[in-house]
Amino acid sequence: MKTKQIILTAASMMLLGLVSCKTNSEGGGSGSKPGAAVDMVAEGEPVVAEVTGAPHVPKPIGDRGPKKLIVNLVTTEIEGIIADSIPYTFWTFNNTVPGSFIRIREGDEVTLNLKNDATSILPHNIDLHAVTGPGGGAEASTAAPGKEASFTFKAINPGLFVYHCAAPPVPQHIGNGMYGLILVEPAGGLKPVDREYYIMQGDFYTKASKIKPGLLEFDNDKAVAEHPDYVLFNGKKGSMLGANMLEAKVGETVRLFVGNGGPNLTSSFHVIGEIFDNVYIEGGSAVSHNIQTTMIPAGGATIVEFKCDVPGEYVLVDHSLSRAFNKGAIGKLKVTGDANEKVFKHVKK
Amino acid sequence: MKKLNQFLVLAMTVLLFSCDKQQDSSQELVSKEESKTVQPISTEVKMITIPGGMYRPFYTSDSDIVKVEPFEIDERQVTNAEYLAFVKANPQWQKSRVKNTIYSDSTYLRDWPSDLELPPNADPEAPVTFVSWFAAKAFAESVGKRLPTLDEWEFIAMADQEVANAREKKSYSDDIIDLYVQKDRQFKKVKQSPPNYWGVYNMFDLVWEWTDDFNSILTTGDSRAGQYDDKGLFCAAGGATSASDLLNYAAFMRFSMRTTIKANYTISNLGFRCAKDAPTQ
Numbered sequence: 001m002k003t004k005q006i007i008l009t010a011a012s013m014m015l016l017g018l019v020s021c022k023t024n025s026e027g028g029g030s031g032s033k034p035g036a037a038v039d040m041v042a043e044g045e046p047v048v049a050e051v052t053g054a055p056h057v058p059k060p061i062g063d064r065g066p067k068k069l070i071v072n073l074v075t076t077e078i079e080g081i082i083a084d085s086i087p088y089t090f091w092t093f094n095n096t097v098p099g100s101f102i103r104i105r106e107g108d109e110v111t112l113n114l115k116n117d118a119t120s121i122l123p124h125n126i127d128l129h130a131v132t133g134p135g136g137g138a139e140a141s142t143a144a145p146g147k148e149a150s151f152t153f154k155a156i157n158p159g160l161f162v163y164h165c166a167a168p169p170v171p172q173h174i175g176n177g178m179y180g181l182i183l184v185e186p187a188g189g190l191k192p193v194d195r196e197y198y199i200m201q202g203d204f205y206t207k208a209s210k211i212k213p214g215l216l217e218f219d220n221d222k223a224v225a226e227h228p229d230y231v232l233f234n235g236k237k238g239s240m241l242g243a244n245m246l247e248a249k250v251g252e253t254v255r256l257f258v259g260n261g262g263p264n265l266t267s268s269f270h271v272i273g274e275i276f277d278n279v280y281i282e283g284g285s286a287v288s289h290n291i292q293t294t295m296i297p298a299g300g301a302t303i304v305e306f307k308c309d310v311p312g313e314y315v316l317v318d319h320s321l322s323r324a325f326n327k328g329a330i331g332k333l334k335v336t337g338d339a340n341e342k343v344f345k346h347v348k349k
Numbered sequence: 350m351k352k353l354n355q356f357l358v359l360a361m362t363v364l365l366f367s368c369d370k371q372q373d374s375s376q377e378l379v380s381k382e383e384s385k386t387v388q389p390i391s392t393e394v395k396m397i398t399i400p401g402g403m404y405r406p407f408y409t410s411d412s413d414i415v416k417v418e419p420f421e422i423d424e425r426q427v428t429n430a431e432y433l434a435f436v437k438a439n440p441q442w443q444k445s446r447v448k449n450t451i452y453s454d455s456t457y458l459r460d461w462p463s464d465l466e467l468p469p470n471a472d473p474e475a476p477v478t479f480v481s482w483f484a485a486k487a488f489a490e491s492v493g494k495r496l497p498t499l500d501e502w503e504f505i506a507m508a509d510q511e512v513a514n515a516r517e518k519k520s521y522s523d524d525i526i527d528l529y530v531q532k533d534r535q536f537k538k539v540k541q542s543p544p545n546y547w548g549v550y551n552m553f554d555l556v557w558e559w560t561d562d563f564n565s566i567l568t569t570g571d572s573r574a575g576q577y578d579d580k581g582l583f584c585a586a587g588g589a590t591s592a593s594d595l596l597n598y599a600a601f602m603r604f605s606m607r608t609t610i611k612a613n614y615t616i617s618n619l620g621f622r623c624a625k626d627a628p629t630q
Contacts (some may be wrong), residue, residue, distance in 0.1 A: 118617055123609035144609040145616050168601040210527050220598055
């Protein structure tokens with residue numbers, strides 16, 4: 001009797017296993033069973049992960065197994081152009097806003113080395129929303145100017161996650177540009193597409209420096225009032241306009257990894273003239289279809305995919321439109337190729 | 350059972366003993382180095398008498414008022430020139446002897462070309478930087494002083510140019526932040542900006558400063574933790590959830606810095622000034 005029960009339980013477990021496997025493969029990149037990545041074995045010697053500045057992303061993980069990776073980030077405080085040749089004091093990961101895009105897979109074991117540049121005035125750290133552990137690594141990675149701190153983590157949840165500095169005062173560190181994205185691909189990787197781009201929105205609160213004429217600096221009062229002067233994609237007005245437009249060809253599939261650093265505003269992300277075929281809701285595993293505008297919380301992200309059917313310039317906006325047309329949250333995707341009159345035709349009279 | 354008890358008692362005794370021993374020997378090591386070998390030097394810095402008073406630390410609630418006893422404080426930071434005089438009289442604190450020891454990390458006096466040479470571009474009257482807490486303490490001893498306590502430093506830091514406690518003024522934190530975010534301030538001479546209410550210079554505009562008990566504040570590098578802990582001076586720990594004035598961004602920055610550093614750290618924008626107890630009347 002007892003033996004029978006055990007066999008029965010074992011059989012039903014196996015059945016469950018099979019069923020859940022099937023669900024996974026049907027989900028198309030929704031990842032393994034929740035929690036399964038904890039027990040995945042990361043093979044080989046640690047290698048330094050490729051990281052990229054926006055709008056570029058590193059190579060897809062493809063069908064590789066879990067690995068040991070090293071991610072090196074440097075925190076800096078630098079002057080850069082925020083808009084129309086106006087300089088602003090940005091605080092960054094790897095000298096860019098947003099910081100470098102990190103691309104790993106579930107089950108990977110990551111050593112994160114955070115070096116705070118010797119010329120920094122303040123301590124910095126990193127809280128990765130992809131990390132399961134206290135503060136997302138913030139305390140473990142806190143580094144004084146000129147110092148380095150490290151921690152390791154295992155990526156156990158697939159998805160697109162924000163990372164940011166969490167040193168006090170946090171809104172100022174984020175408001176100065178200290179955020180980026182880390183993509184944890186599910187086992188087997190995301191479905192291949194023709195183009196992938198990295199976009200991150202942020203709200204900027206500025207005032208004129210009393211000490212350096214012409215320089216803009218963070219304005220604490222405006223931040224507390226949540227009243228930004230600029231709302232920007234990739235830390236600069238016009239980062240995806242003119243010569244910097246994103247590009248694709250008719251017939252190609254495009255995937256945008258879109259994050260929102262905040263520190264305060266929620267983004268209503270929209271591409272004028274396109275409908276998102278797929279939206280990975282809030283950057284997680286649930287995929288919705290046929291979406292016009294998708295919400296991206298501050299400290300959140302989303303993956304959108306669409307096919308380019310008709311040539312033209314497609315405008316990327318935060319559809320809270322004063323931000324787009326008055327504060328800078330605007331970019332363009334230029335689609336080139338043959339007209340597709342079945343889908344769109346300008347009737348001239 | 351009896352045997353087990355005996356064993357436990359024995360084990361505890363051994364543990365206690367070994368703890369004591371360790372502490373003794375490390376204290377010995379530090380005190381030997383500090384007291385037996387520091388040669389006195391004299392400097393010409395004016396000291397300001399601060400009458401002391403009641404003060405509410407940043408990371409506490411209103412009920413945790415601290416009394417600061419009267420003390421004297423250097424009107425400005427220790428300069429490059431003064432530190433050079435110190436290492437001339439105290440070879441054991443020269444760059445080649447201190448770098449990469451328990452008293453300092455690898456960047457002690459980083460830009461000094463040699464043991465007795467200031468960096469080529471350094472202003473002798475700019476604050477000395479790239480000095481560890483151990484080094485700052487030894488310097489203070491050599492001039493017959495000590496490092497200020499965190500409470501003493503913060504007590505003086507409440508003042509702006511007009512009043513002893515400007516915390517409630519909006520401009521107070523704002524003005525400090527304007528200074529804090531400027532780079533390369535540490536290369537400027539001391540005493541080039543106006544003194545505060547007490548007559549003390551450069552509290553905010555040149556460098557971060559070591560205090561004697563810099564690491565006694567229980568906030569973590571992660572300012573949002575808001576955890577409570579039972580070690581150190583104050584009962585409240587954490588950041589945003591326990592700080593008394595949430596809009597005092599300048600204080601957040603200072604505390605963020607202090608909780609990140611260790612006694613052997615040497616940093617490009619971290620210096621110090623000295624203090625001593627006020628003479629008892």
